[in-house]
Amino acid sequence: MTLDPLNPPMVRPAPSAGGASERLSLGVAARLSRYLQVLTQAKKMGKETISSQELSDYTHVNSTQIRRDLSGFGKFGKRGVGYNVESLVSQIRKILRTAGQHNIALFGAGHLGRAIAGSDIFADHGFRVVAIFDVDPDKVGLVVGAQRVRHLDDLHAVVEEEDVVVGVLAVPTADAQGLADDLVAAGVKIIFNYSEALLDVPPEVAVHTSSPAVDLLYALYFHLT
Amino acid sequence: MTLDPLNPPMVRPAPSAGGASERLSLGVAARLSRYLQVLTQAKKMGKETISSQELSDYTHVNSTQIRRDLSGFGKFGKRGVGYNVESLVSQIRKILRTAGQHNIALFGAGHLGRAIAGSDIFADHGFRVVAIFDVDPDKVGLVVGAQRVRHLDDLHAVVEEEDVVVGVLAVPTADAQGLADDLVAAGVKIIFNYSEALLDVPPEVAVHTSSPAVDLLYALYFHLT
DNA sequence: TAGATTGTTAATCGATTAACAATC
DNA sequence: TAGATTGTTAATCGATTAACAATC
Numbered sequence: 001m002t003l004d005p006l007n008p009p010m011v012r013p014a015p016s017a018g019g020a021s022e023r024l025s026l027g028v029a030a031r032l033s034r035y036l037q038v039l040t041q042a043k044k045m046g047k048e049t050i051s052s053q054e055l056s057d058y059t060h061v062n063s064t065q066i067r068r069d070l071s072g073f074g075k076f077g078k079r080g081v082g083y084n085v086e087s088l089v090s091q092i093r094k095i096l097r098t099a100g101q102h103n104i105a106l107f108g109a110g111h112l113g114r115a116i117a118g119s120d121i122f123a124d125h126g127f128r129v130v131a132i133f134d135v136d137p138d139k140v141g142l143v144v145g146a147q148r149v150r151h152l153d154d155l156h157a158v159v160e161e162e163d164v165v166v167g168v169l170a171v172p173t174a175d176a177q178g179l180a181d182d183l184v185a186a187g188v189k190i191i192f193n194y195s196e197a198l199l200d201v202p203p204e205v206a207v208h209t210s211s212p213a214v215d216l217l218y219a220l221y222f223h224l225t
Numbered sequence: 226m227t228l229d230p231l232n233p234p235m236v237r238p239a240p241s242a243g244g245a246s247e248r249l250s251l252g253v254a255a256r257l258s259r260y261l262q263v264l265t266q267a268k269k270m271g272k273e274t275i276s277s278q279e280l281s282d283y284t285h286v287n288s289t290q291i292r293r294d295l296s297g298f299g300k301f302g303k304r305g306v307g308y309n310v311e312s313l314v315s316q317i318r319k320i321l322r323t324a325g326q327h328n329i330a331l332f333g334a335g336h337l338g339r340a341i342a343g344s345d346i347f348a349d350h351g352f353r354v355v356a357i358f359d360v361d362p363d364k365v366g367l368v369v370g371a372q373r374v375r376h377l378d379d380l381h382a383v384v385e386e387e388d389v390v391v392g393v394l395a396v397p398t399a400d401a402q403g404l405a406d407d408l409v410a411a412g413v414k415i416i417f418n419y420s421e422a423l424l425d426v427p428p429e430v431a432v433h434t435s436s437p438a439v440d441l442l443y444a445l446y447f448h449l450t
Numbered sequence: 451t452a453g454a455t456t457g458t459t460a461a462t463c464g465a466t467t468a469a470c471a472a473t474c
Numbered sequence: 475t476a477g478a479t480t481g482t483t484a485a486t487c488g489a490t491t492a493a494c495a496a497t498c
Contacts, residue, residue, distance in 0.1 A: 027464070029446050033439045041423050051479065058423050062466060064482095071481050079480040080474040096446045111343065115336035115395075121421055125438040165448070166441060170340075190444050192437065196346055198266050198283050206444050210437065212417065213350040214258040216391060219415045219431045221254050221321045223390070252489070276455065288455095289491060296457050304456040305498040456497080463490070472481080 024095075031069055032092050034059045039089045040124050051082035093126075102127050103162050105188070107179050108170035109134040109142060109149045112194060116170055117145030130162040135175060152182065159186040168192045180207070249320070256294055257317050259284045264314045265349050276307035327352050328387050330413070332404050333395035334359040334367060334374045337419060341395055342370030355387040360400060377407065384411040393417045405432075 024032070038058045042050055052070075056063035070076050070083070073095055077083045093099040104122065106113055106129050116122070117129055132147045133155065134140060142149045150158070158164060167183040169176050169191065176197035183191055184205055193199055193209040201207055249257070263283045267275055277295075281288035295301050295308070298320055302308045318324040329347065331338055331354050341347070342354055357372045358380065359365060367374045375383065383389060392408040394401050394416065401422035408416055409430055418424055418434040426432055 024446065025464075030443055033443045033446075034436075036442065037434075037436050037439045038423060041421050044421075045423075053479080063479095064467065065465070067480060068465095068482080075481075077480050078474055079472070080478045082479065096442060097449050098442050098445050102441075102445060111336045111340035115340055118336065121436075122438050122441070124421070125442055127438060127441060165445070190441070190448055192441060192444075196266055196269075196349070198263060198270075206448060208440050208444055209262075210435075210440075211259070211262050211346075212435065213347050213352060214262045215433050215435075216327075216347070216352060216415070216417060217258040217261065217321060217323050217350055218255055219417075219433055220323050220327060220390070221249065221258075223414050223431060224322050250488075278455080287491065289458095289493095290489080292456060293458080293490090300457075302456050303498055304496070305454045307455065454498085456495105458495085459493085461491085461493105463488105465489085466487075467485085469483085469485105470481105471483105472479105474477105474479085 028069055028072075029096065031059070031061055031065075032096055034061065035066065035069075036089065036092050036096070036125070039085055039092070043085045043089060044124075047085050049078075049082040050085050050088075052077075054082070098126065100126060102166065103130045103164045104128060104166045104168055105130065105155070105158060105162075105164045105183075106132045106147075106168045106170060107134070108175075109136075109139045109144050110170065112170040114144055116168065117147065127166065129168075130164065131158045135171075155182055156186050159188060164188060166190045166192060168194070170194045173197045253294055253297075254321065256284070256286055256290070257321055259286065260291065260294075261314065261317050261321070261350070264310055264317070268310050268314060269349075272310050274303075274307040275310050275313075277302075279307075323351065325351060327391065328355045328389045329353060329391045329393055330355065330380070330383060330387075330389045330408075331357045331393045331395060332359070333419075334361075334364045334369050335395065337395040339369055341393065342372065352391065354393075355389065356383045360396075380407055381411050384413060389413060391415045391417060393419070395419045398422045 035055060038055060039050065052063040052066040055066050074091065076088055076091055104127050106116060109132055113132065117132060122129065129145060129147060132144050132149050133152055134149050135152060139149050140151045165188065167188045169179055171179060173195040176193060176195040177199055180191055180199045180201055184201055189205050191199065191201065191205060191207045193207055199207050260280060263280060264275065277288040277291040280291050299316065301313055301316055329352050331341060334357055338357065342357060347354065354370065354372065357369050357374050358377055359374050360377060364374050365376045390413065392413045394404055396404060398420040401418060401420040402424055405416055405424045405426055409426055414430050416424065416426065416430060416432045418432055424432050
């Protein structure tokens with residue numbers, strides 16, 4: 001990336017959070033999120049500092065690029081030492097503007113839904129499951145994780161009252177599109193899809209589909225060749 | 226809204242063997258895998274042809290790039306019509322050299338393990354769960370999906386007899402590194418990690434860590450800005 | 451034919467890397 | 475100091491895109 005002042009780089013230094021800066025490029029935002037994952041776990045394990053080389057070992061992003069991604073926003077590291085894990089976590093959270101608490105509505109109280117509700121993989125990054133829904137009336141009322149399973153009729157009220165920003169679909173493929181429609185109608189703009197369905201949603205809604213098999217195919221290709 | 230910039234999977238490519246045919250670049254292999262996911266589902270839904278624009282809508286990969294990725298390997302499309310779904314699936318499988326059957330050993334018979342064993346998300350792409358392991362002696366012997374849960378002592382024998390190429394870790398974070406070590410010792414070269422652990426493995430072993438929270442952070446960034 | 455969509459080119463943009471001075 | 479690691483530059487390589495002729 002050039003530093004030509006006439007051509008503002010995509011990654012513009014964000015002067016001490018709060019100042020409006022340009023939107024990050026897709027690649028930078030994706031990489032910063034990845035660094036955050038590793039840093040969060042490293043912090044849990046009691047690691048206090050981490051070098052760009054160590055981050056590279058875990059993320060498979062080139063270490064020069066890591067330093068470059070970070071130095072665009074400030075001088076977070078100490079030469080000869082590395083980066084302070086805890087402070088880097090909060091710096092990146094600030095850059096990504098995802099420092100707060102974000103509420104999730106979970107759909108599906110089957111095995112996958114229970115696994116998600118019982119995991120802290122979301123909680124560690126500030127996401128909280130505030131409601132669990134299931135279409136099966138037999139499951140409504142059961143307690144899963146810290147939540148009682150609710151009926152779909154409550155969706156609109158819950159989204160409004162709890163400020164739900166993400167809907168997670170842990171349901172059979174056949175049910176996914178209908179629930180996506182409900183979420184869109186309730187005003188939720190981000191859908192995380194664990195089913196295999198190809199969801200059709202309005203352009204302003206973001207869908208992320210989990211695809212472990214795709215990741216495996218990819219890994220396999222490099223293993224076989 | 227564009228969601229995924231093709232999150233480069235966290236995979237460590239095995240060191241390239243001598244010369245041989247040109248290996249696909251990381252990006253091309255990742256994108257082809259994604260096309261395969263959409264095509265597989267489109268095929269299930271009875272779709273016979275698909276245009277690069279439709280593929281783009283579902284993968285968020287630019288349609289020109291899709292045509293370019295594909296045309297590098299042959300003229301698979303019909304102008305004015307699009308691509309035949311079924312034939313494109315088999316062409317891409319050939320390109321990725323993952324057309325056969327690949328055997329998986331699954332670790333963890335908890336909610337996540339059961340969800341995986343009961344899903345056809347892997348089966349649709351030629352991956353078959355041939356064994357389930359759990360460290361909990363109380364779970365050994367239970368039937369999950371089509372498998373009886375086994376004791377870890379059987380690992381070496383199963384890997385050899387069943388030609389296991391992938392180990393999937395659906396276990397608590399604290400157990401993941403130990404099992405990764407066992408898998409490496411048994412000769413498995415690809416590990417799919419659903420825990421939060423940062424796994425240390427030899428360079429020839431590929432680790433993919435599932436990180437839904439990272440994907441959500443990324444989606445959230447573009448939602449908020 | 452008319453409309454749609456592929457295959458391909460050329461230009462631009464972003465990622466990657468080696469190298470190294472700065473400095474902890 | 476000596477060793478380590480950041481921050482930064484400059485050069486290269488590969489990815490991405492708009493545009494459009496070819497053609498179904």
